[in-house]
Amino acid sequence: MSRKMSKSNFPQKNNHQVAVSQQSYSGPLPPPAAMAKYEEICPGSAERILKMAELQSEHRKHLECKVIEAQIKISQTGQIFALIIAVSCLISAVICAWCNQPWPASVLGGVTLVGSITAFITGKKQKDSNFAQKP
Numbered sequence: 837m838s839r840k841m842s843k844s845n846f847p848q849k850n851n852h853q854v855a856v857s858q859q860s861y862s863g864p865l866p867p868p869a870a871m872a873k874y875e876e877i878c879p880g881s882a883e884r885i886l887k888m889a890e891l892q893s894e895h896r897k898h899l900e901c902k903v904i905e906a907q908i909k910i911s912q913t914g915q916i917f918a919l920i921i922a923v924s925c926l927i928s929a930v931i932c933a934w935c936n937q938p939w940p941a942s943v944l945g946g947v948t949l950v951g952s953i954t955a956f957i958t959g960k961k962q963k964d965s966n967f968a969q970k971p
Contacts, residue, residue, distance in 0.1 A: 864888075864889035864892055864893065865885065865886070865889050866885070871885065918952075918955070922948050922951075922952050925944050925945075925947070925948040926944075926945060926948055928944050929941045929942075929944035929945035929948065930945075932944060933945075
């Protein structure tokens with residue numbers, strides 16, 4: 837039993853076309869056309885959106901100030917501890933030299949001076965490169 841298939845037995849293909857449109861914007865405020873639509877839909881919404889953007893900007897600035905203050909405090913604390921360590925090592929070197937111990941005095945004094953000088957040079961180079969990178 838052979839059966840012949842005709843075109844009508846196969847499902848028909850339906851071609852569909854879909855168009856997709858996307859708009860995007862960056863920043864705290866929508867574009868003016870979108871702002872006008874918001875205002876049409878809900879009167880007063882444009883003013884609320886502006887107020888929200890202003891508050892967000894103030895909040896961001898406040899947080900940036902706090903971060904900068906914290907970074908300064910951390911930097912100062914590190915410098916104070918480095919000074920304490922360097923002075924302690926130099927005092928130890930002087931005490932060793934006074935007690936006729938030239939090798940420990942040389943090592944303590946030399947390592948402290950070389951480390952301090954290296955830290956100052958490295959810090960200066962890093963500071964200069966940071967300034968050069970800023971627009």
